[in-house]
Amino acid sequence: MTQQPPAKPAPTPDAESQPFFDGSSRGVLMLKHCNACQANLHPATEFCPECLSDDLGWTEASGKGTLHTFGLMHQNYHPAFTAELPYNVAIVELEEGPRLNTNVVGIDDDKLEVGMALEVVFEEFEGGVKLPKFQPAS
Numbered sequence: 710m711t712q713q714p715p716a717k718p719a720p721t722p723d724a725e726s727q728p729f730f731d732g733s734s735r736g737v738l739m740l741k742h743c744n745a746c747q748a749n750l751h752p753a754t755e756f757c758p759e760c761l762s763d764d765l766g767w768t769e770a771s772g773k774g775t776l777h778t779f780g781l782m783h784q785n786y787h788p789a790f791t792a793e794l795p796y797n798v799a800i801v802e803l804e805e806g807p808r809l810n811t812n813v814v815g816i817d818d819d820k821l822e823v824g825m826a827l828e829v830v831f832e833e834f835e836g837g838v839k840l841p842k843f844q845p846a847s
């Protein structure tokens with residue numbers, strides 16, 4: 710008898726982050742945008758950390774970025790990830806400026822290079838929540 714691993718834990722959107730997850734569900738990476746100083750922000754906040762304005766909206770990101778840095782996870786913290794060990798944990802710098810914690814998919818970890826061009830893809834979790842991952846740019 711084989712036992713299925715549990716599902717990966719998925720984030721629960723709240724009022725502040727709901728537009729981000731709504732965008733992900735339709736395949737669009739959303740960023741908070743400061744209407745006062747034009748800064749693009751991630752994660753979503755109520756105030757702009759650059760100018761302290763609360764005049765914030767949302768903007769669609771291009772989904773393009775570069776690999777800023779990454780590490781390989783060898784320690785198993787949750788049984789849902791056991792089969793994927795080791796896996797990469799990456800920080801991607803978006804074209805629009807903000808950096809995102811994510812994973813790079815569609816490439817062997819030993820081929821990852823800081824500075825490589827990446828594009829967003831979305832992974833669906835149990836319950837339908839989708840999260841942005843990145844793959845080598847086509």
Ligand code: ZN
Nearest residue numbers: 743746757760
């Ligand atoms: Zn601002």
